[in-house]
Amino acid sequence: MENQRLSHWAFISVVTMIICLIIYSLTGVYGYLTFGKAVDPDILMSYSSYDKLMLIARLLFGISIITIYPIIVLLGRSVIQDPLLSRVRRRGGVLMAKFESRSRYVLTVLWITTTLLIAMFVPDISKVISLIGGISAFFIFIFPGLCLMFAMRSEPVSCKTRVALTIWGVVTVICGAFIFGQSTTTAVMELLGKI
Numbered sequence: 001m002e003n004q005r006l007s008h009w010a011f012i013s014v015v016t017m018i019i020c021l022i023i024y025s026l027t028g029v030y031g032y033l034t035f036g037k038a039v040d041p042d043i044l045m046s047y048s049s050y051d052k053l054m055l056i057a058r059l060l061f062g063i064s065i066i067t068i069y070p071i072i073v074l075l076g077r078s079v080i081q082d083p084l085l086s087r088v089r090r091r092g093g094v095l096m097a098k099f100e101s102r103s104r105y106v107l108t109v110l111w112i113t114t115t116l117l118i119a120m121f122v123p124d125i126s127k128v129i130s131l132i133g134g135i136s137a138f139f140i141f142i143f144p145g146l147c148l149m150f151a152m153r154s155e156p157v158s159c160k161t162r163v164a165l166t167i168w169g170v171v172t173v174i175c176g177a178f179i180f181g182q183s184t185t186t187a188v189m190e191l192l193g194k195i
Contacts, residue, residue, distance in 0.1 A: 006155045010165050013144055017172060020140060041130050077107045127191055134184030141176025145169040 031043040040046045044061065047054040081103055088099055122128055149169035152162050 006151055006157065007161075009151075010148060010168075013148060014168060017141070017144070040126075041133075042126060045126070073108060073111050076111055077104065080107055127187070130187040130190065131184065134180050134182075134187055137176045137180035137183070141172045141179065145172030145176060149173070 027043060031039040031046065035046050038046070044054060044058055049055075081100075084103055085096075085100060088096060118128075146169065149166055152166045152169070155162075157165075
């Protein structure tokens with residue numbers, strides 16, 4: 001975060017996309033080679049529940065979910081809270097700090113309550129995960145690609161760099177759109193019982 005130059009951001013973006021591509025591709029290929037067409041959408045579910053390595057993998061996956069939850073709550077709360085705070089500021093809110101504190105608590109409690117209700121009443125989380133998996137293509141591919149393309153319009157870089165990074169942005173947006181369309185369509189069709 002210290003180095004905020006565009007070239008550094010673009011380098012990090014490209015490297016992380018390549019790492020994600022390699023990890024996801026290897027996981028998919030390994031799952032297919034191991035289980036064939038019988039592989040589950042969540043590859044961990046294809047393995048025996050008594051396998052010690054898979055129990056460790058599931059435990060680590062659970063820990064990753066638990067540790068990412070506060071970040072998701074923070075982002076979701078800020079998306080809802082920021083417009084509310086800007087509206088109060090425009091009205092000349094004198095009690096801004098009090099309103100901000102109360103709204104933060106209320107939104108956090110509502111977010112956690114909603115999450116718990118969904119967890120209690122959704123019988124099969126795999127359907128939700130498959131639907132969210134397609135939507136995650138926006139955050140992994142489409143948004144970073146769009147940010148890179150728009151940054152190229154305003155950043156002072158050489159013409160060659162601008163063209164290369166714009167092409168990379170277009171490629172990531174196209175790949176993300178394909179992944180989103182394919183996986184979301186499959187998930188929706190499975191939810192509706194068409195597959």
